[in-house]
Amino acid sequence: MKTGSKLKPALALWIALSVAWAPVPVQAATVEDLEKKIAQMEKAHQTEMAELKRQIEELRKGQAALAQAPSEEPPTGAFPGKLEGKRADLPPAFGGIYDKPFLRRFGRNTYLGGYVDLEYKDTEDTGRTFDQHRLIPFIYSDITDNLKFAAEIEFERGGPDNNQSDGEVKVEFATIDYLLAEWANFRGGIVLSPLGKLNLVHDSPLQDLTDRPLVDTNIFPTTLSEAGAGFYGSFYPTATGKIDYELYAVNGFDGGGDIASAIASKINVNKGIRDARGSQKSDNNDNLSYVGRLAFSPWLGAEIGTSLHRGAYSDNGDLHLTVYGVDGMLQKGPWELLGEYGVAEIDRSVEIHRANSALSKTSTSLIPGRLEGYYVQGNYHFMPPAFKRWWPKIFTSDSTFTAVTRWEQVDLSADEVSDVGNRDRLTLGINFRPVEDAVFKFDYQMNSGDQAADDRDAFIASVATYF
Numbered sequence: 399m400k401t402g403s404k405l406k407p408a409l410a411l412w413i414a415l416s417v418a419w420a421p422v423p424v425q426a427a428t429v430e431d432l433e434k435k436i437a438q439m440e441k442a443h444q445t446e447m448a449e450l451k452r453q454i455e456e457l458r459k460g461q462a463a464l465a466q467a468p469s470e471e472p473p474t475g476a477f478p479g480k481l482e483g484k485r486a487d488l489p490p491a492f493g494g495i496y497d498k499p500f501l502r503r504f505g506r507n508t509y510l511g512g513y514v515d516l517e518y519k520d521t522e523d524t525g526r527t528f529d530q531h532r533l534i535p536f537i538y539s540d541i542t543d544n545l546k547f548a549a550e551i552e553f554e555r556g557g558p559d560n561n562q563s564d565g566e567v568k569v570e571f572a573t574i575d576y577l578l579a580e581w582a583n584f585r586g587g588i589v590l591s592p593l594g595k596l597n598l599v600h601d602s603p604l605q606d607l608t609d610r611p612l613v614d615t616n617i618f619p620t621t622l623s624e625a626g627a628g629f630y631g632s633f634y635p636t637a638t639g640k641i642d643y644e645l646y647a648v649n650g651f652d653g654g655g656d657i658a659s660a661i662a663s664k665i666n667v668n669k670g671i672r673d674a675r676g677s678q679k680s681d682n683n684d685n686l687s688y689v690g691r692l693a694f695s696p697w698l699g700a701e702i703g704t705s706l707h708r709g710a711y712s713d714n715g716d717l718h719l720t721v722y723g724v725d726g727m728l729q730k731g732p733w734e735l736l737g738e739y740g741v742a743e744i745d746r747s748v749e750i751h752r753a754n755s756a757l758s759k760t761s762t763s764l765i766p767g768r769l770e771g772y773y774v775q776g777n778y779h780f781m782p783p784a785f786k787r788w789w790p791k792i793f794t795s796d797s798t799f800t801a802v803t804r805w806e807q808v809d810l811s812a813d814e815v816s817d818v819g820n821r822d823r824l825t826l827g828i829n830f831r832p833v834e835d836a837v838f839k840f841d842y843q844m845n846s847g848d849q850a851a852d853d854r855d856a857f858i859a860s861v862a863t864y865f
Contacts, residue, residue, distance in 0.1 A: 499835050499864045507540040512550075515602040515862035522854040530555060532602060534570065544577040552621075569678075571623050579631070585646070586627035588678050592644040592691030593707045594618035594738050595725040602862035606777055606800050607827050608839050609858065612808040613771030616670030617740040618723065624648035624689070625678040638697040643690065650687025650709035651719050652676045663750075665711070667816040668762035668849075670769050670808070671719065671742055674711060683715035699729035717745040734777035742769040754815055762849070764816045771808030777801070796834065802827040802841075821847035836863035 504510060512535040520526040533553040541547060549572040555565035573587035590598055596610065597620045614620040628646030635641060651674040654664040664673040676682065687709020695701040703725045711719040723740035744767050746754075754764050778801045785793040804825045811819030827841035841858045 509536075509538045511536040511538075511865065513601055513603050513862060513864045515860060517608055517858060517860040519856055519858050521856040524854065534601075546575040546577065548573050548575070569623075570621060581631040581633055582629055583631055584627070584629055585644075588623050588625055589628070589646055589648070591622045591624050591646070591648065591689045591707065593622055593689055593705050593721060594620070594723055594740060595691075595693075595701075595703055595727070596620055596738065597622050598691075601864075602860075603835055603837055603864050605862075606802045606829055606837075606839070607775075607804060607825055607841050608860040609825070609841070609843070611738065611771075611773040611775075611804070611806050612821055612823060613723075613738055613740045613773055613806065616672055616808055616810055617721065617742050617769050617771045618738070619670070619672040619675055622675060623678070624650070624676060624687075626686075626689075628690075636696075640695045642693045642695075642703075645688070645690035647686045647688055648709075649676045649678070649681040650685075650707075651711040652682040653711040653713075653717070653719070663763070663765050665719075665744060665765055666762055667764050667766050667810045667819040670810050671721070671744075674719070682713050683710045685710040685715045700727065702726045711744075712747075717747060719744055732779040734779075735775070736777075737772065737774040739772040740770070743767070744769075759815075759817045761816070762818060764811070766811045766813055766815050766819065768812040769808070769810050769819075770812045771806070771810075773804055773806035775802065775804040792832070794832070796832070798831050798834075800829050800831070802829070818848040821845070821849075821852045837861070 499511065512533070514533045515531050517529040517531050518526070519529065531554065535551050535553075537547075537549045537551070539547040550570040552568050552570045553565070554567070557565045557567045559565075569588055571588050571590050573585050573589055576584040578584065592598060594614060596614045597618055600610065600614075600620050602608075610620055624646075626646045626648030628644070630642075630644040632643075633641040651671060652664065653674050665671050666673075676687075687707065689705070689707040691703055691705035693701055693703035705723055705725070707719075707721040709718065711717055719742065721740065721742045723738060725736075725738040727736040728734070744765065746765060746767055750765050757764055779798050780801070781793065781798050786795075786797075802825070804823075804827075806823050806825075808821050809819055810816075810821075822845070824844045825841055826844075827839060829837050829839040831837045839858070839860045839862075841860075843856045843858065845855055846853050
């Protein structure tokens with residue numbers, strides 16, 4: 399074979415490859431080509447958007463199904479947890495009556511919880527007894543993000559249909575809150591009157607002693623619930639400081655239908671103004687009362703507050719009752735110091751003075767013109783490390799002991815209309831909390847007073863828990 403014939407196929411292959419790989423002249427794009435490309439891109443974008451919307455809808459359906467299931471965790475936002483009265487950093491809009499533990503969600507926006515206590519008392523010369531004092535269910539609801547409902551129902555001593563018909567059932571509070579801003583929120587219904595601090599944080603599991611202070615029984619008559627409406631909120635004047643306020647118009651106190659006779663009055667030197675707590679149905683006169691509290695917390699763990707309640711207490715509205723006081727709390731490490739001072743000033747007519755003059759100065763029916771009282775309480779929280787080593791299942795990292803000392807006095811006849819209005823009490827106590835929300839208390843009271851009933855010491859044991 400000739401050499402030229404062998405080169406022809408190779409030359410043909412080289413020519414073919416050269417043509418195939420040779421650059422092709424690029425033709426300039428026309429307007430129609432560009433518009434066609436834009437249309438294709440828009441179609442692809444719409445397809446991607448439709449897919450993303452489908453995925454979002456699937457996520458929403460999943461979240462809705464999850465919200466329908468009962469939750470084991472307390473809700474966030476409106477109901478952030480417990481430590482009511484012990485956290486100065488919670489504004490009232492997200493604390494206060496909403497600051498409750500153990501709330502469980504039912505449905506999308508309703509929550510249930512509560513607390514219960516049991517007391518045992520051994521009083522000098524009068525015997526020993528158990529007292530199933532309180533069972534308090536909570537009902538809370540998020541109607542919308544800024545519209546809330548909250549209520550507590552109190553069953554005392556088994557309710558009115560217990561074996562001896564000596565219990566009671568009442569609505570302790572039931573409020574509708576409309577959250578407008580952190581500094582201004584509306585509240586209406588049966589409100590817990592902000593008269594002193596303890597009335598707002600009176601739950602048994604929160605207290606370190608079983609009995610409430612005398613000033614909060616006779617002068618700030620805890621629990622004081624009143625029908626009314628008003629506003630509350632918080633301000634932050636400094637980086638660590640906070641100012642809280644509450645202000646409501648309420649029905650007010652009711653002194654009784656026949657105040658002038660003194661004997662029929664609900665205000666006296668025996669119970670102070672406790673029995674004069676007003677009706678949630680109607681006011682006994684045409685004059686509304688007003689109650690408010692202003693509190694300043696310079697830093698977390700410190701607070702001082704002042705409160706005032708004023709309004710007519712007689713049926714014709716011409717006699718007024720004014721209650722005011724200050725309260726304070728200071729926490730530093732395991733130490734706590736807290737207290738309240740309260741005064742009630744009572745207008746009295748010529749008829750009341752005449753009725754008082756006709757009674758003995760030892761009568762408990764006398765109507766005083768001024769009541770005064772206070773308490774000072776110190777707490778020390780501790781946990782011996784050996785207890786955790788020896789009984790780790792009982793004494794856990796959440797457990798604590800508290801040693802308590804409280805000194806208190808009331809004078810339910812500070813204007814000296816009576817000889818039987820003074821009471822003093824020193825209480826020494828120790829309690830154990832397996833967890834923060836449950837407590838076993840052991841108290842010893844040393845009582846003295848003008849009345850024989852006020853001069854008996856007592857040992858008290860109790861248990862209380864949120865649920």
